[in-house]
Amino acid sequence: MNLFERLIGKKSAKNAKERLQLVLIHDRIDLTPLAIEALKDDLIAAISRHIDIDPANVKIEIETEGRSQRLVADIPLRSTPRRRTG
Numbered sequence: 119m120n121l122f123e124r125l126i127g128k129k130s131a132k133n134a135k136e137r138l139q140l141v142l143i144h145d146r147i148d149l150t151p152l153a154i155e156a157l158k159d160d161l162i163a164a165i166s167r168h169i170d171i172d173p174a175n176v177k178i179e180i181e182t183e184g185r186s187q188r189l190v191a192d193i194p195l196r197s198t199p200r201r202r203t204g
Contacts, residue, residue: 149180176192176194177191177192
């Protein structure tokens, strides 16, 4: 364990690294937090017209793998009662 990890703790170092990665990703794709929030609102509105979703729990993230970025949307669906046929 290096000195930084001993002083701060592994969890804090991991959190700081994740925050720095988010800042770098936002800089690369040139999207402000407001723009991401607007994108989230637009996605919720568009998907809600077709599927019953839980908008309070929608999560939009930008993930990086190597030099590529990916927009990941976690959109919980509300359960609908099943129709019985017969």
